[in-house]
Amino acid sequence: xxxxxxxxxxxxxxxxxxxxxxxxxxxxxxxxxxxxxxxxxxxxxxxxxxxxxxxxxxxxxxxxxxxxxxxxxxxxxxxxxxxxxxxxxxxxxxxxxxxxxxxxxxxxxxxxxxxxxxxxxxxxxxxxxxxxxxxxxxxxxxxxxxxxxxxxxxxxxxxxxxxxxxxxxxxxxxxxxxxxxxxxxxxxxxxxxxxxxxxxxxxxxxxxxxxxxxxxxxxxxxxxxxxxxxxxxxxxxxxxxxxxxxxxxxxxxxxx
Amino acid sequence: xxxxxxxxxxxxxxxxxxxxxxxxxxxxxxxxxxxxxxxxxxxxxxxxxxxxxxxxxxxxxxxxxxxxxxxxxxxxxxxxxxxxxxxxxxxxxxxxxxxxxxxxxxxxxxxxxxxxxxxxxxxxxxxxxxxxxxxxxxxxxxxxxxxxxxxxxxxxxxxxxxxxxxxxxxxxxxxxxxxxxxxxxxxxxxxxxxxxxxxxxxxxxxxxxxxxxxxxxxxxxxxxxxxxxxxxxxxxxxxxxxxxxxxxxxxxxxxxxxxxxxxxxxxxxxxxxxxxxxxxxxxxxxxxxxxxxxxxxxxxxxxxxxxxxxxxxxxxxxxxxxxxxxxxxxxxxxxxxxxxxxxxxxxxxxxxxxxxxxxxxxxxxxxxxxxxxxxxxxxxxxxxxxxxxxxxxxxxxxxxxxxxxxxxxxxxxxx
Numbered sequence: 001x002x003x004x005x006x007x008x009x010x011x012x013x014x015x016x017x018x019x020x021x022x023x024x025x026x027x028x029x030x031x032x033x034x035x036x037x038x039x040x041x042x043x044x045x046x047x048x049x050x051x052x053x054x055x056x057x058x059x060x061x062x063x064x065x066x067x068x069x070x071x072x073x074x075x076x077x078x079x080x081x082x083x084x085x086x087x088x089x090x091x092x093x094x095x096x097x098x099x100x101x102x103x104x105x106x107x108x109x110x111x112x113x114x115x116x117x118x119x120x121x122x123x124x125x126x127x128x129x130x131x132x133x134x135x136x137x138x139x140x141x142x143x144x145x146x147x148x149x150x151x152x153x154x155x156x157x158x159x160x161x162x163x164x165x166x167x168x169x170x171x172x173x174x175x176x177x178x179x180x181x182x183x184x185x186x187x188x189x190x191x192x193x194x195x196x197x198x199x200x201x202x203x204x205x206x207x208x209x210x211x212x213x214x215x216x217x218x219x220x221x222x223x224x225x226x227x228x229x230x231x232x233x234x235x236x237x238x239x240x241x242x243x244x245x246x247x248x249x250x251x252x253x254x255x256x
Numbered sequence: 257x258x259x260x261x262x263x264x265x266x267x268x269x270x271x272x273x274x275x276x277x278x279x280x281x282x283x284x285x286x287x288x289x290x291x292x293x294x295x296x297x298x299x300x301x302x303x304x305x306x307x308x309x310x311x312x313x314x315x316x317x318x319x320x321x322x323x324x325x326x327x328x329x330x331x332x333x334x335x336x337x338x339x340x341x342x343x344x345x346x347x348x349x350x351x352x353x354x355x356x357x358x359x360x361x362x363x364x365x366x367x368x369x370x371x372x373x374x375x376x377x378x379x380x381x382x383x384x385x386x387x388x389x390x391x392x393x394x395x396x397x398x399x400x401x402x403x404x405x406x407x408x409x410x411x412x413x414x415x416x417x418x419x420x421x422x423x424x425x426x427x428x429x430x431x432x433x434x435x436x437x438x439x440x441x442x443x444x445x446x447x448x449x450x451x452x453x454x455x456x457x458x459x460x461x462x463x464x465x466x467x468x469x470x471x472x473x474x475x476x477x478x479x480x481x482x483x484x485x486x487x488x489x490x491x492x493x494x495x496x497x498x499x500x501x502x503x504x505x506x507x508x509x510x511x512x513x514x515x516x517x518x519x520x521x522x523x524x525x526x527x528x529x530x531x532x533x534x535x536x537x538x539x540x541x542x543x544x545x546x547x548x549x550x551x552x553x554x555x556x557x558x559x560x561x562x563x564x565x566x567x568x569x570x571x572x573x574x575x576x577x578x579x580x581x582x583x584x585x586x587x588x589x590x591x592x593x594x595x596x597x598x599x600x601x602x603x604x605x606x607x608x609x610x611x612x613x614x615x616x617x618x619x620x621x622x623x624x625x626x627x628x629x630x631x632x633x634x635x636x637x638x639x640x641x642x643x644x645x646x647x648x649x650x651x652x653x654x655x656x657x658x659x660x661x662x663x664x665x666x667x668x669x670x671x
Contacts, residue, residue, distance in 0.1 A: 057570040058438065058555060060450045061294040067437055079567045103292060103554045108568025130292045130554065134282075153295045157457055162298070180296050181455040 003124035004149035006096045007049060007172035011207040011229045014048040019254040020220060021229035022046075023209055024236055024246070025100065027053040027069035028086075029078035031241050036086055039240065044093035046250040051127065051231065052087075054080050054101035061129040063184030065234035069241070080105050080114075087121040096124040098151065098172070103131045106139065115142040125149025125172045133169050151175050156196050167204040173229065174204045178212045184234030187213035189222040197226040220253050263287070266595035273591070274522045283471020286594065288587035291470040292554045297450075300457035305472045307377045312479060317372065324368045325483065328401065329358045331365075333484075335491035338648075340618040347638035348645040350500065351621070352488040354512060354652060359394045361624065361652030362484060362512040363465060367394035369480035370463045371402050379461035382406045385449040387414055387442030387508070388579035388626065389421025390652055391465030396430035406430040409448040411441040414578045421656050439572045442582045446556050466509025467586035470557030474514075474586050481515025488647060489519045496645065502527040502637055505649035506629040507600065508544065508580035510589045512651035521597060530589065531633035533575035534602030540565065544573035546585040547593045547600040560587040576605035576660060577625035579652075603632035609664055611635070612654060624652035625660065 001009065014021035024047035029036050044050045055070035055078055062070070080101070087097065099118065106114055106128065118126070125148050131139065133152055143150050149172030154163055157180055167174050176197055179187050187193070201208045210223055211231030220230055232253065239249050263269065269286045272278050278285045291301060311317045325331040333356045338349040354362035367384075374382060382404050386392030392408040399406035408425055412434045415422050425432050438444030446469075453462040467477040492500055503520050505513035507530040520526045535543035540563070543549065550561040555570055563571040563583035575581040592598040603611070611631030615623045623631060627650050634648045654661070 056568075058443065058447050060447050060556075061296075061454065063451075064437070071438075074569060081567070104562070104564065104570070105568035107553055108564065108566065129294050130557075132291060132293065132295060132298055135290055135292055155296045157296060157299050159299060166295070177296065180457055182451050 002147035003096070003119065004147055004171045007098065007124050007149055008207055010048050010096050011173055011209065015207065015228040020224055020227055021048040021209070022250055022254060023049040023051055023211070023229050023231040024250060025051040025053060025231060025233035026240070027055060027066060027073050027237055028083045029055070029073040029076055030069040030237065031072065033076045033078060037090055039246070040087070040090060040093070042247055044095040046247045047095055048229065049098065050093070050095045051098045051100050052083065054083060054099055054105055056102040056105055059102060061182055063182040063234060065184045065237050069237050080109050084117050084121040087123065092122055097122055098125045098127055098149070099123050100127040100129070103128055111139050111142040115146045115148060119146035119148060123148065125151055127151045127175060129153065133166055153177050154200055156180060156193065163200065164203050167200065167206070170204070170206055173207045173209050174200060175231065176200045176208050176210045176227065178210050178214070181212070183212050185213050186215050187219070189219050194222070194226050197223070201226070217253055217256055263594045269591065269595050270597055278591070279471060279475050285474070285588045285591040288558070288560050288590040289471055289474060290559050291557060292559065293470050293557045294454055296454050297457055300453070301470055303377065307373060308472050308476055311373060311376055312476070317376070320372055321369055324372065325365065329364050329368060330356065331483065332487045332491070333357050335488060335495060336619070337495070338619050341614065344614070344618060345635050345638035346642040349634060349638060350492065350645065350647045351650045352484060352516065352647060353650055354484060355621065355623065355627070355650050359390070359397050360655065361390040361394070362481060362515060363391040363394035364397065365483055365515065366465065366477050366480045366511060367391065367398040367463065368401070370476065371395070371398035371404060374461035374463065375402055375404065377461065379404065380459040382461050382463050383449050383452045384408050384463040384465060385442065385445035386410050386465065387445065387581060388577065388624070389414065389418040389425070389656060390579060392430070392432070393421050393424045393428070395463050395465070396425040396428035399430065400428045407433060407452065409433050409435050409445040409452070411435045411439070411445050413440045414442065414445070417660055418578055418656055419659065441578065443570065450556070466511045467514040467588060468509040468556055468558060468560070468584055474558065474588055477511050478514045478518055478588060481511050482518040484512065484515040484649060485517060485519030488516065492647060499523055499526050500647040501641065501644040502529060502646040504529040504531060504630050504633050504637065504646060506531050506580060506626050506651060507547070507585060507589060508533065508582050508626065509584065510586040512649055514586060514588055516649035517592070517598060528598045529633055529637065530598050530600045531629045532600060532602045533577060533580035533629060534604040534607070535574040535576070536605060541572050542574055543602065544575040544581050544583065545602045546583060547589065548602050550585070552590070555584050558587045560590045561585050561593070576608060576664070577629065579624070579626040580629065601633055603629040607632040612661065613665060621650070622654040623650055624654045625657045627651045
């Protein structure tokens with residue numbers, strides 16, 4: 001199975017149990033660089049897919065929690081190079097790994113070198129929030145060579161024609177942003193959002209995962225049946241920030 | 257390595273630029289520009305691009321824009337011969353007086369133009385960023401004039417060093433939001449304005465103040481500011497019967513300079529010079545001289561030159577002038593540098609302050625600290641081209657800088 005197929009398969013397998021798959025997000029090196037391996041191991045066994053945030057100085061799609069986590073990680077000297085070395089040292093994990101990064105740190109690393117280094121570190125794909133499909137051909141070509149996924153995001157304001165293009169162009173899964181706005185704000189999941197997610201699912205050959213603002217079991221229950229997975233980011237980062245064990249918190253999202 | 261070496265088709269790119277074919281359909285100026293934004297903003301940018309195509313050059317829009325420029329902004333701004341400065345520096349120095357435009361700087365040209373466009377596109381509210389506060393004040397004034405609600409994001413550090421402009425914006429009915437994240441200057445203010453826009457991309461219009469950002473902003477801002485160069489070119493011809501030997505402007509994001517340069521790019525005999533903020537020196541973090549010390553990368557929606565470290569993290573910058581204190585530069589400037597049509601140099605904080613003093617003493621004009629960088633470059637040019645003629649884009653007035661000047665020029669005077 002190619003790395004990008006591993007992502008889709010992990011989400012489908014989990015969703016087949018009746019609850020949306022859990023995609024956990026962690027800003028690399030936050031809250032403590034020394035705890036990175038421990039957190040990755042814990043989250044990779046509690047979640048179905050693990051998304052690792054590469055910190056960036058100007059995270060324009062992110063709310064206050066991930067901004068704070070990113071700057072704290074940078075202050076500890078976290079770099080893409082370091083992240084890849086740590087992941088390589090960890091070896092193969094149960095859950096497939098994605099890197100979530102703004103484009104500039106990837107450009108600075110060098111796109112071709114990046115694909116090979118990421119594949120070697122066990123990374124199965126990328127999410128690049130400031131790289132629209134229209135500008136992605138260079139990164140896409142580099143990742144194709146290693147069969148790595150480039151996940152596309154769709155949003156509630158994406159019009160129908162573009163939605164079809166984004167769903168067709170995505171790999172691994174389709175990341176359905178639940179709201180207009182940055183990450184972290186809690187959303188009520190009104191009926192309109194469920195309708196939008198149903199439309200995304202109808203046009204996507206890949207699993208559809210909802211993200212931005214997902215924090216509670218109530219939200220996950222609302223989304224059940226409308227998505228194949230949910231991404232939890234800011235809320236999970238806050239759990240780690242408080243020094244709590246993320247495993248029971250994640251388990252509580254999918255039971256009860 | 258020079259970038260021009262990486263662009264062997266420099267002559268062809270210059271020809272395309274002059275022919276008006278750049279930016280291309282993908283929003284590119286050669287390799288620079290493009291649209292690197294979260295997916296949420298794509299429909300808003302497509303609507304804006306469509307709106308620009310439909311309205312910007314339509315005769316009714318142009319008539320409306322021209323009427324505001326004449327009756328409210330106070331255009332055309334004067335062209336002033338700087339007689340005593342010319343005598344001191346040994347070359348003939350002419351000033352394009354954007355400091356005389358309403359609200360005290362060139363920023364108003366773009367602000368009223370985009371506010372008119374926003375109204376046509378049915379925007380319910382305007383959001384903007386500001387560094388020195390000049391763009392914020394210009395937006396606040398334009399929005400008051402057109403009856404649009406306006407919110408301006410401003411870095412907490414800039415709010416302190418440009419306090420009078422904060423008060424002006426508030427008096428003009430604008431909500432000023434302090435930005436305490438990131439570097440707490442212009443860059444963080446743009447991040448925050450974009451986050452606001454992402455939250456409401458349908459009804460909010462983002463009124464970007466410089467020739468930066470995702471397509472079509474660099475193009476839109478250039479077109480609205482190009483009035484500076486068009487006026488200056490015909491004023492120079494009327495006053496002297498010929499074009500200047502050199503044209504010079506300061507470059508932060510690059511809107512006054514792009515506006516001044518655009519009409520002259522095809523005039524091969526006119527040397528064009530952009531002056532960046534050299535700050536305290538060449539070290540990373542000591543300046544805001546992006547073309548001089550940067551490398552290509554992506555920030556705030558465009559591929560352009562950037563001050564960044566080896567890991568692609570954006571570098572904090574320093575300049576005595578808040579308006580130039582920015583780690584990026586417009587993509588068209590990146591192209592003009594790469595193809596060698598414009599030469600970019602730096603002026604230090606100290607040199608800029610000397611420029612403030614020189615213009616104030618010789619001509620009775622207190623220039624903005626930003627514009628003083630261009631004056632410093634003009635002095636350098638004048639001293640090496642005795643008898644030549646140089647046109648300086650005096651982008652703004654210096655009243656807003658009084659607190660910085662108290663601590664620098666006036667402080668050292670009393671000590």
